[in-house]
Amino acid sequence: MADRERRMTPPFGGVFVASARVMTRDDMRRAIRRMAHEVIERNQGSEDILIVGLQTGGVKVAENLVKALEEIEGREIESGCLDVALHRDDIGLRPVVPEAATNLPDLIDGKIVVIADDVLFTGRTIRAALDAICHFGRPRSIQLAVMVDRGHRELPIRPDYVGKNLPTRIDELVDVTEEGVDLGVMRK
Amino acid sequence: MSLDFETPPDLSKHLLGIEGTTREQLELILELTDRFAEIGKRPIPKVPALRGRTVASVFFEDSTRTRLSFESAARRLSADTLTFSAGSSSLSKGESLRDTVEVISSYGADVLIVRHSMAGTPQRVSEWTNASVINAGDGCHEHPTQALLDCYTLKQQRGSLDGMSIGIVGDIRHSRVARSNVLAFSSLGAKVTLIAPQTLMPPSLNNWPVEVSNVLDDVISDLDACYLLRMQAERHSKGLIPSLREYAKDFGLNGRRCEMLSKDALILHPGPTNQGVEITAEVSTDPRSIILDQVTNGVSLRMAVLFMLLGQHETSKQDEVQE
Numbered sequence: 001m002a003d004r005e006r007r008m009t010p011p012f013g014g015v016f017v018a019s020a021r022v023m024t025r026d027d028m029r030r031a032i033r034r035m036a037h038e039v040i041e042r043n044q045g046s047e048d049i050l051i052v053g054l055q056t057g058g059v060k061v062a063e064n065l066v067k068a069l070e071e072i073e074g075r076e077i078e079s080g081c082l083d084v085a086l087h088r089d090d091i092g093l094r095p096v097v098p099e100a101a102t103n104l105p106d107l108i109d110g111k112i113v114v115i116a117d118d119v120l121f122t123g124r125t126i127r128a129a130l131d132a133i134c135h136f137g138r139p140r141s142i143q144l145a146v147m148v149d150r151g152h153r154e155l156p157i158r159p160d161y162v163g164k165n166l167p168t169r170i171d172e173l174v175d176v177t178e179e180g181v182d183l184g185v186m187r188k
Numbered sequence: 189m190s191l192d193f194e195t196p197p198d199l200s201k202h203l204l205g206i207e208g209t210t211r212e213q214l215e216l217i218l219e220l221t222d223r224f225a226e227i228g229k230r231p232i233p234k235v236p237a238l239r240g241r242t243v244a245s246v247f248f249e250d251s252t253r254t255r256l257s258f259e260s261a262a263r264r265l266s267a268d269t270l271t272f273s274a275g276s277s278s279l280s281k282g283e284s285l286r287d288t289v290e291v292i293s294s295y296g297a298d299v300l301i302v303r304h305s306m307a308g309t310p311q312r313v314s315e316w317t318n319a320s321v322i323n324a325g326d327g328c329h330e331h332p333t334q335a336l337l338d339c340y341t342l343k344q345q346r347g348s349l350d351g352m353s354i355g356i357v358g359d360i361r362h363s364r365v366a367r368s369n370v371l372a373f374s375s376l377g378a379k380v381t382l383i384a385p386q387t388l389m390p391p392s393l394n395n396w397p398v399e400v401s402n403v404l405d406d407v408i409s410d411l412d413a414c415y416l417l418r419m420q421a422e423r424h425s426k427g428l429i430p431s432l433r434e435y436a437k438d439f440g441l442n443g444r445r446c447e448m449l450s451k452d453a454l455i456l457h458p459g460p461t462n463q464g465v466e467i468t469a470e471v472s473t474d475p476r477s478i479i480l481d482q483v484t485n486g487v488s489l490r491m492a493v494l495f496m497l498l499g500q501h502e503t504s505k506q507d508e509v510q511e
Contacts (some may be wrong), residue, residue, distance in 0.1 A: 083223070086235035086265075086495075102226055135232040 014186040016175055023164055023181035028147065031163035032061075035145050036068035038161050043112055046073045048140065050111040054129055055083040055100035057118035057176060061147050065116055078111075080104040087128040108137040114161075118176035120146040123157035148181055150174050202314050202321045203493055205330035206371040214375055217492055218340050224491035227264060228484075238267035241498050244297035246289070246313075247324070248274040248304040253459055253486060254324050254333070258301050261490035267498070270297060285309070286316055293317040299497055302326070307364075320497040328362050334458050335368035337489040339376055341482050342413060345454055350377035353410055357383045357439055358417030358466050361390050361428075365458045366417055370398055381407055384439065387428040404439050405448070413454040416441055416466045432465050442468045446476075454478050 023031070040046055046069055053062025059081050069077045083100040115129055126144060133142060145161035150168040168174065168183065175182045196210045199217075206214075227233055243262040245255050255271075262269050272292060279288065285304075292300060299320040302310040307329035314321040325331040342349055354373050360366045360382050373380050374397040381399045382389065393400065401407045408414065419435065429435045436442075441455065449455075455477040461467050472479060 086227070086237040101223065131236070135234070136230060 014188045016173060016182075016184055017187045018175065018182035018184035020183045021180050022166055022174075022183050023148075025178070025180050028163065028180060029064075031147065032064045032068050035161040035163060036065055036072055039065075039069065039114060039143075039145070040072065042143070042160070046075065046077060048110065048112050049077055050105065050108060050113050050139075051077060051079040052104065052113055052115050052129075052133070053079070053081045054115065054117045054125060055081055055085075055102075058116045060178065061118055061145070061176075062116035065114070065145060078105060082115075082129060082132055084125060084128040084132050087132045089124060089128070102132075104133075104136055108133070108139050111139045113139040113142045114145050115142065116145045118147050119174045120144070120149045120157075120159050120162075121152055121174075123153045123155035126157050127155055147176050148174050199496060201497070202310075203332055203497065204310050204314065204321065204323045206332045206335050206368045206375070207330065209371075209375070211375050211377075214336065214339065214372060217336055217489070217496065218343055220492040220496065221336075221340050221485070221489045224264075224495070225485070225488035227491070228488055234264050234266060236266045237495060238262070238265040238498050241265075241267040241298045242270060242296050243267045243299050243301065243494065243498075244270040244272065244292050244295070244319075245301045245324070246272045246292060246303070247301075248279075248285075248309075249325065251303055251324070253483060254303065254331075255301075257483075257486040258322075258324065258333075258490050258494075261487050261494055264487070265491055265494060265499075267298075267494070270295060285313075289313050289316050293319050299494065322493060322497070325364055327364065328367070329364050330368045331364040331458075332368050332372075333486075333490055333493055334365050335372040336493070337482060337486045338369055338415070338456060338458070339372050340489050341456065341478055341485050342378075342454065343376075344481065344485070345478060346412075348377070349373060352378040352412045353381065354378045354413045354415060355381045355383050355404075355407060355411040356415045356417065357404060357441070359388050359420050360384045360417065361388045362420040363417045369415065370396055374398070381411070383407060385429060385435070404445065408445055408448045409450060411449065411453055413456060414441065414449060416455070416457045416461075418458065418460060419462055419465050432462075436465050440464075440466055440468065441471050443470050446471050446474055449476070452476075456482060459483065 043049060051062045051066050053059035062079055066077045066079045081103050083102045113133060130142060143160040146159045147163040148166050149159055149162045150166050152170055172183055172185055175184065196213060197208050199213055227235055245258055247255055259269050297319050299322060300313060300317060301322045301324045302313050303324040305327050307327035309326050310321050310323035323330055323332055339349060346352065356366050356369060370380050381401055383401045383404050386402055453476055455471065455474060457467060457479050463469050
């Protein structure tokens with residue numbers, strides 16, 4: 001969970017209290033490795049693959065996915081990052097933070113774009129990301145890789161690659177860090 | 189009217205001037221501008237951030253750059269734009285300023301971008317409307333977005349304004365740009381020198397954090413940036429300078445003075461330029477001139493300002509945020 005989600009989740013000014021560790025560092029490493037293999041299997045190789053991490057939580061996931069793909073395929077994999085704050089339908093809810101940058105390659109036409117994010121929840125971030133990516137060009141296809149799918153979708157969006165399916169209550173929070181994945185709640 | 193400058197202004201509602209703002213507020217706007225500059229480089233330089241919002245430009249004085257860049261900034265953020273210009277309006281039928289502002293507000297404008305020849309007009313307008321107000325230049329008072337884009341342009345070139353020596357040359361007395369820039373440059377850590385004939389200096393320089401010179405040739409070689417102002421003939425009462433030719437000879441940036449300028453100094457001008465008066469054509473195209481960068485950055489900076497006023501209003505009211 002990125003800092004801005006933490007700041008913006010009610011009760012405001014609360015702290016995240018973890019109740020259970022649902023993935024360890026090793027679990028995450030193995031999940032990334034498996035997803036990398038699935039990406040290659042689905043696309044019959046790694047040709048034209050472009051991994052795009054969503055600011056801010058997805059950037060680390062994207063980095064790790066790229067590293068795993070490069071190890072398996074022995075070639076360089078293209079990557080970028082995207083801040084969808086300005087494309088969201090709930091704008092005003094989230095502050096645009098100066099440090100969250102967008103950096104995509106100049107040409108994304110014909111690429112297979114794999115969006116990487118930490119947690120898939122309502123699907124609204126992904127809708128915004130689809131919108132933003134289509135402003136940059138016309139990829140051959142867009143796929144979605146997430147570390148955790150916690151359910152509660154509000155839009156017809158599904159992930160192609162999932163680290164872990166995690167049933168949650170709607171008021172719970174999922175915190176993805178380098179140490180692992182925690183399930184918990186915000187407390188004042 | 190006395191204004192309270194003890195507490196910094198709330199920049200999420202109005203941007204009326206640089207006066208009173210803190211260094212942190214200015215730096216936040218400059219950082220936001222970086223993000224919006226990136227949007228300008230995309231194949232489709234447009235984001236839906238301000239969809240459904242209406243931006244009205246209310247100009248009682250002529251403008252090319254400020255109005256066009258505000259309007260293109262608004263469109264890049266998908267806001268709708270309304271344009272009012274004094275020349276073709278009911279002002280000529282005697283409609284008052286207040287009525288005009290109320291009419292524009294009732295068309296649903298969320299922000300009014302106001303330029304007027306009287307100092308203080310944007311402040312007054314902000315008392316008559318619920319919309320946000322941006323000062324786009326009021327008389328000889330302030331022009332905050334120009335100052336911010338100048339700071340952004342200098343920061344883009346040099347990384348920081350800290351310790352820079354910036355000379356502002358020309359018609360300081362009538363220049364709202366100079367006023368806003370003195371405040372912004374010094375707030376960000378630069379040392380400012382005002383350079384003009386004594387008749388074009390403001391009547392009082394009390395409390396201005398500046399040094400003063402009446403001879404450009406004395407100080408030009410010490411400058412890291414040379415900021416030229418437009419000679420504002422329309423605001424002059426007669427007799428402040430003997431002639432434009434004499435002014436150009438003593439204070440214009442020409443090829444000879446350009447050589448005295450240090451080789452990594454920067455040349456700025458807020459535009460429009462009077463070529464042959466404050467600047468010669470050869471100097472406008474000198475590699476040290478960043479006048480065109482100023483124009484380009486104007487759009488990104490104004491996107492940041494519009495977004496600051498319109499994009500984040502409901503943050504504290506909303507109680508539901510989803511990942």
